[in-house]
Amino acid sequence: MDMQHGQSSPGEQGNPQAIEAVARGVQYLEDEDGDRAIECFTEAIRLCPEFISAFFARACAFDDRGDFDLAVADCTEVIRLAPDHFRAYRLRGGIYQKTGKWAQAERDFAKARRIEARQQ
Numbered sequence: 001m002d003m004q005h006g007q008s009s010p011g012e013q014g015n016p017q018a019i020e021a022v023a024r025g026v027q028y029l030e031d032e033d034g035d036r037a038i039e040c041f042t043e044a045i046r047l048c049p050e051f052i053s054a055f056f057a058r059a060c061a062f063d064d065r066g067d068f069d070l071a072v073a074d075c076t077e078v079i080r081l082a083p084d085h086f087r088a089y090r091l092r093g094g095i096y097q098k099t100g101k102w103a104q105a106e107r108d109f110a111k112a113r114r115i116e117a118r119q120q
Contacts, residue, residue, distance in 0.1 A: 015047055015051070018043075018047040018051050018054065021044035022044045022057060025037040025038070025054075025061070026057065028040060029060070035065075037057075038061045038065075041055075050081055055074045055075075055077045056074070056075075056078050056088060056091075058074050059074035059075045059088070059092075062074060063094075071092075072096075084119070086115035086119070087112070092108050093107075096108060
């Protein structure tokens with residue numbers, strides 16, 4: 001899972017506990033323990049409510065687990081915090097596609113393409 005996005009929220013830089021919680025969560029994801037990963041990402045969000053990476057990582061974990069509504073909610077929060085986060089649009093578009101929401105999927109994929117092209 002690629003969670004790099006080039007953006008960070010102001011608080012996450014100065015919150016080592018939140019950063020550590022995300023690192024633990026990523027390790028749990030690599031170990032295929034999605035439930036514990038989600039707990040870690042949730043802890044990071046509790047410690048730093050605008051932690052973009054934690055929301056995106058949790059969205060990925062929810063998607064992996066098939067909790068699409070929760071994944072969409074976290075993607076939407078990432079987009080609220082970082083409107084140019086093309087990976088959040090791409091992930092949310094993929095979830096919409098999996099759930100048969102074709103118009104929303106195409107809208108998100110198009111937005112992701114525009115943002116990504118602008119950032120290159």
